[in-house]
Amino acid sequence: MTAEKTLKRLKQPTMYDVAKLAGVSQPTVSRVLNHNKTAVQISAATRQRVLDAVAELGYHPNVIARSLRTQRTGMISLLVADITNSFYHVIARAVQDVARQRDYEVLISNSDHIYSREMHFAEVLSKRVVDGAILVPIHLTDQDLDGFLSLANAPIVVLGQHIQHPNIDVVYGDDEAAMYEAARWMVNERGYREFGFVGVPEDLPPGPRRWRGFKRALDELGLGIDPRFMVMGDFTIPGGEEAARALIRASKRLPRALFVLNDLMAIGVILTLQDAGYRIPDDVAVIGFDNIPESTIVRPTLTTIAQDSHDLGVRLAEVLFERIDNPNITGRRLFRTACQIIPRQSA
Amino acid sequence: MTAEKTLKRLKQPTMYDVAKLAGVSQPTVSRVLNHNKTAVQISAATRQRVLDAVAELGYHPNVIARSLRTQRTGMISLLVADITNSFYHVIARAVQDVARQRDYEVLISNSDHIYSREMHFAEVLSKRVVDGAILVPIHLTDQDLDGFLSLANAPIVVLGQHIQHPNIDVVYGDDEAAMYEAARWMVNERGYREFGFVGVPEDLPPGPRRWRGFKRALDELGLGIDPRFMVMGDFTIPGGEEAARALIRASKRLPRALFVLNDLMAIGVILTLQDAGYRIPDDVAVIGFDNIPESTIVRPTLTTIAQDSHDLGVRLAEVLFERIDNPNITGRRLFRTACQIIPRQSA
DNA sequence: TGATGTAGTGCATACGAATACATGATTTCG
DNA sequence: CGAAATCATGTATTCGTATGCACTACATCA
Numbered sequence: 008m009t010a011e012k013t014l015k016r017l018k019q020p021t022m023y024d025v026a027k028l029a030g031v032s033q034p035t036v037s038r039v040l041n042h043n044k045t046a047v048q049i050s051a052a053t054r055q056r057v058l059d060a061v062a063e064l065g066y067h068p069n070v071i072a073r074s075l076r077t078q079r080t081g082m083i084s085l086l087v088a089d090i091t092n093s094f095y096h097v098i099a100r101a102v103q104d105v106a107r108q109r110d111y112e113v114l115i116s117n118s119d120h121i122y123s124r125e126m127h128f129a130e131v132l133s134k135r136v137v138d139g140a141i142l143v144p145i146h147l148t149d150q151d152l153d154g155f156l157s158l159a160n161a162p163i164v165v166l167g168q169h170i171q172h173p174n175i176d177v178v179y180g181d182d183e184a185a186m187y188e189a190a191r192w193m194v195n196e197r198g199y200r201e202f203g204f205v206g207v208p209e210d211l212p213p214g215p216r217r218w219r220g221f222k223r224a225l226d227e228l229g230l231g232i233d234p235r236f237m238v239m240g241d242f243t244i245p246g247g248e249e250a251a252r253a254l255i256r257a258s259k260r261l262p263r264a265l266f267v268l269n270d271l272m273a274i275g276v277i278l279t280l281q282d283a284g285y286r287i288p289d290d291v292a293v294i295g296f297d298n299i300p301e302s303t304i305v306r307p308t309l310t311t312i313a314q315d316s317h318d319l320g321v322r323l324a325e326v327l328f329e330r331i332d333n334p335n336i337t338g339r340r341l342f343r344t345a346c347q348i349i350p351r352q353s354a
Numbered sequence: 355m356t357a358e359k360t361l362k363r364l365k366q367p368t369m370y371d372v373a374k375l376a377g378v379s380q381p382t383v384s385r386v387l388n389h390n391k392t393a394v395q396i397s398a399a400t401r402q403r404v405l406d407a408v409a410e411l412g413y414h415p416n417v418i419a420r421s422l423r424t425q426r427t428g429m430i431s432l433l434v435a436d437i438t439n440s441f442y443h444v445i446a447r448a449v450q451d452v453a454r455q456r457d458y459e460v461l462i463s464n465s466d467h468i469y470s471r472e473m474h475f476a477e478v479l480s481k482r483v484v485d486g487a488i489l490v491p492i493h494l495t496d497q498d499l500d501g502f503l504s505l506a507n508a509p510i511v512v513l514g515q516h517i518q519h520p521n522i523d524v525v526y527g528d529d530e531a532a533m534y535e536a537a538r539w540m541v542n543e544r545g546y547r548e549f550g551f552v553g554v555p556e557d558l559p560p561g562p563r564r565w566r567g568f569k570r571a572l573d574e575l576g577l578g579i580d581p582r583f584m585v586m587g588d589f590t591i592p593g594g595e596e597a598a599r600a601l602i603r604a605s606k607r608l609p610r611a612l613f614v615l616n617d618l619m620a621i622g623v624i625l626t627l628q629d630a631g632y633r634i635p636d637d638v639a640v641i642g643f644d645n646i647p648e649s650t651i652v653r654p655t656l657t658t659i660a661q662d663s664h665d666l667g668v669r670l671a672e673v674l675f676e677r678i679d680n681p682n683i684t685g686r687r688l689f690r691t692a693c694q695i696i697p698r699q700s701a
Numbered sequence: 702t703g704a705t706g707t708a709g710t711g712c713a714t715a716c717g718a719a720t721a722c723a724t725g726a727t728t729t730c731g
Numbered sequence: 732c733g734a735a736a737t738c739a740t741g742t743a744t745t746c747g748t749a750t751g752c753a754c755t756a757c758a759t760c761a
Contacts, residue, residue, distance in 0.1 A: 019482065019507065021717055032741050037719060047720095048738060065505060070481045071421045072717030075746050080418065090446060091647070096438045103464065112478065115462040117450065131459065134417045158412060160366065244647070274651060300438070300591070304621060306653045368747055379711050384749055394750095395708055419747030422716050 020064040029053075029060035036061075040068065079138055082112045083327060086128045086142040089242065090117040092271060093299035094316055095143070098166070101320025102141060109328060111138075120242065122146040133158035139327045144170060145211055162330035164323055169212045171339070176330065178322045178342040180314035182213060182296070185346030186220030186266070189294060189312050192348055193264055194228055199292060199354075203236030203262035205250045205272055217268055217296065236262045240272045247275020255283055261291050264354060270295040270302050270311055277305055277353065292354035307352030318344050367411040376400075376407035383408075387415065426485055430674060431461040433475045433489040436589065439618060440646035441663055442490070445513070448667025449488060456675060458485075467589065469493040480505035486674045491517060492558055509677035511670055516559045518686070523677065525669045525689040527661035529560060529643070532693030533567030533613070536641060536659050539695055540611055541575055546639060546701075550583030550609035552597045552619055561615065564643065568613055583609045587619045594622020602630055608638050611701060617642035617649050617658055624652055624700065639701035654699030665691050 026033045031053060038047050039057040049057075060066075074080045085102055087095040099115060106113045114137060118124040125147045132140050133155050143166045144152070152172050156163060168179040193199045204221065207214040225232060235257045240246030250272060254261060261280075267273035273295030277287050285291050287307055295302060298313035322342050330336050373380045378400060385394050386404040407413075421427045432449055434442040446462055453460045461484060465471040472494045479487050480502050490513045491499070499519050503510060515526040540546045551568065554561040572579060582604045587593030597619060601608060608627075614620035620642030624634050632638050634654055642649060645660035669689050677683050 019505070019717095023717080033717090034719075034742085035740060038740090041719080047740090050739065053739080067477075067481045067505065069422075069717050070483050071418060071427065072746090073719075074418045075416075075422050075748090076717080076719045078746075091440060091443045093438060099437060100464070100466075112461070112483075113463075114459070116460075117447065119447075130414075134414045136417050136459075158366070158414065244651075278651065301648060301651055304591075304625065304648055304651050366747095370747080380747090381712080381749075382710060385710090388749080394710090397709060400709080416747050419716090420749075422718095422746090423748045423750085425716075 020066045024064055025060045025066050028064065029056040031057060080136055081110065082114055082137045084114040084116060084137045084140045086116045086118055088118055088120050088143045088145050093301060094297045097316040098320035101317045102324045105321055105324035120145050129155040132161060137161060139331045141323045141327055143167060162327060164327040166319060166323060167212050173339050174337055176326045176340040178319055178326060180319060180344045180346050182346060183216045183220035185312045186217045187224045189348050190221050190224030197354060199264035200230060201263040202232055203265045204232065205265060205267040205276060206239050207242060207268055208239055221266055242269055242271060244271050244275040247272030248279040251276040251279035264292040267293060267295050270297040270299045270309060273309055274301055274305050288354050294354040298349050310351045310354035311349050313347045313349050315344050367413045371411055372407045372413050375411065376403040378404060427483055428457065429459045429461055429484045431463060431484045431487045433463045433465055435465055435467050435490045435492050437464040440648060441644045444663040445667035448664045449671045452668055452671035467492050476502040479508060482506060484508060486678045488670045488674055490514060509674060511674040513666060513670060514559050520686050521684055523673045523687040525666055525673060527666060527691045527693050529693060530563045530567035532659050533564045534571045536695055537568050537571030544701060546611035547577060548610040549579055550601065550612045551579065552612060552614040552623060553586050554589060554615055555586055564615055589616055589618060591618050591622040594619030595626045598623040598626035611639040614640060614642050617644040617646045617656060620656055621648055621652050635700050641701040645696050657698045657701035658696050660694045660696050662691050
């Protein structure tokens with residue numbers, strides 16, 4: 008009698024168990040537990056009996072069953088391009104904070120910039136395990152997203168202006184304008200007149216935009232850029248290191264200042280150039296983008312362009328929840344966040 | 355007729371829809387789609403008709419409904435203490451890789467070392483949204499975990515030797531032994547004989563263990579430690595900076611070498627000491643713990659003790675899946691991973 | 702050739718909670 | 732004081748899938 012199968016997992020109590028103990032019906036239990044969300048009244052006596060029974064049994068609602076019935080999961084997902092990139096940490100934390108206030112869970116995934124992982128993520132979406140998704144699409148196209156959006160009945164919000172889908176909201180830092188301003192600042196305030204650029208392959212989202220802002224400023228100022236001083240990386244520190252080595256290989260003389268597409272690569276560039284004997288910023292100045300925490304760890308500290316990533320995260324989450332609460336919202340809504348130059352030692 | 359409510363979300367097709375289109379019953383569809391997991395046979399003709407119907411409708415199984423029926427979610431969760439600490443990134447990635455191979459999703463959460471968040475996480479567990487959990491408990495006690503374990507019918511695996519629960523598997527890096535070896539190495543190989551220690555409050559898990567290993571080596575070598583050279587932080591870079599300032603305040607003369615409980619704090623210590631005019635390692639040597647990527651960014655590069663975090667992550671995931679597959683496993687199984695000294699410039 | 706398998710399929714039900722509807726008890730008001 | 736309104740609760744059904752069981756058709760064997 009006592010020695011039942013201890014190995015067998017104990018079954019969780021259900022609303023029926025609570026109802027039986029309290030001497031009421033299962034729906035009554037449901038109504039007591041959701042009384043804030045339902046208009047139905049429950050007598051104080053019944054409520055108390057139910058609550059006592061809940062406490063006695065240690066009852067927890069089964070989230071799966073509830074989700075099946077309500078068609079809501081209480082979860083949103085967040086796809087970041089690189090979990091090791093601190094830029095996304097702040098965003099993730101902000102998203103989680105907003106979600107926590109609404110009793111939502113956040114499912115964080117990591118694509119490592121890999122297309123198939125982004126696709127996999129979108130597929131999970133279409134199986135309806137989450138009520139909505141925030142993503143940072145690097146490879147996913149409007150077409151891909153369109154397919155998933157019509158399958159999934161969940162809204163999508165993206166970080167990055169390049170997604171043009173007519174029914175996906177976009178939050179972005181205005182990096183094109185920021186690059187433009189930064190280039191002018193480097194010339195006018197800092198006095199640099201010869202630049203190099205460490206970017207990413209053309210088709211990767213932030214690349215073309217940041218390049219355009221940069222190029223526009225240079226054009227207006229009547230400055231050109233030597234093609235040998237343009238190299239590409241892959242957003243990571245090793246990518247930056249490789250890019251720096253490529254620069255050195257291409258020409259023993261380096262440009263006076265380097266714009267690097269993001270901070271991680273900028274750090275890689277600095278470390279490699281220093282190892283090769285160049286002084287930063289005396290021989291080569293370096294400016295990055297993102298203002299990640301590591302930018303204050305490198306020496307010299309990294310001059311960079313800050314996206315207000317906390318704000319980005321909060322907006323992303325808020326915009327998504329608006330859509331979740333009100334599925335009738337349509338259209339491509341745009342939310343812009345300004346960027347800001349953070350002058351430090353490297354440029 | 356065509357202009358139905360476009361605003362209304364389209365309903366996903368269900369197995370019934372597929373069944374109707376294929377001219378079979380719903381269970382048959384289920385059997386076709388799960389044929390690898392079920393012993394039942396299906397004729398080739400029927401299978402093809404069903405698959406065609408699936409393709410035509412773009413059917414996706416509803417994961418929620420399946421979970422309710424099977425009592426499995428296909429998700430595990432991972433609670434890390436600090437999402438900004440790179441040490442956990444490698445673990446997260448390793449866990450995700452193992453999970454991916456088994457078609458499991460990983461729900462990453464972040465406690466920020468906050469007790470209430472750890473509790474919240476455990477509660478989610480007990481509502482059965484995941485099939486198992488990996489966690490890095492900082493504040494959670496054996497008692498807490500015991501409560502949740504008996505509520506949840508899901509196994510728990512933890513990182514960190516301090517959890518002694520008789521039914522929770524433990525994976526850990528052998529940091530006590532590593533600190534012991536590192537202390538001997540600092541004395542015998544590097545020649546330091548006067549040490550300071552930057553730790554964390556006594557009750558926080560890795561603290562006492564790492565301290566014990568360190569202390570044991572010093573005792574054996576007949577070296578003492580000046581109480582003024584012992585300060586505490588909170589695992590973070592700002593925590594390390596504050597600790598360094600406390601050290602300087604306590605005595606203008608600093609110890610010859612500093613053991614710091616983890617790399618993030620070690621970096622904070624280095625940056626602050628440098629700003630205060632101390633040369634690393636000439637005035638003060640610093641050794642950290644974890645071997646996070648940032649340890650190669652600081653200058654001087656950080657001498658540290660490496661945990662094989664990829665291995666830790668893989669083990670954690672594998673151990674968890676073993677338990678998920680075989681709920682009859684009981685007991686506290688221990689899995690140890692060795693640590694390794696990584697000599698760099700800071701000590 | 703009738704008893705016995707076996708492959709292929711449908712029927713009914715269960716998972717746990719939420720909700721439309723029905724019902725009985727109580728109050729309200731003309 | 733009787734009809735209608737209101738309150739409190741129960742009954743029945745639903746969400747989408749998996750699975751035990753029943754059933755048919757056909758093959759197998761003695």
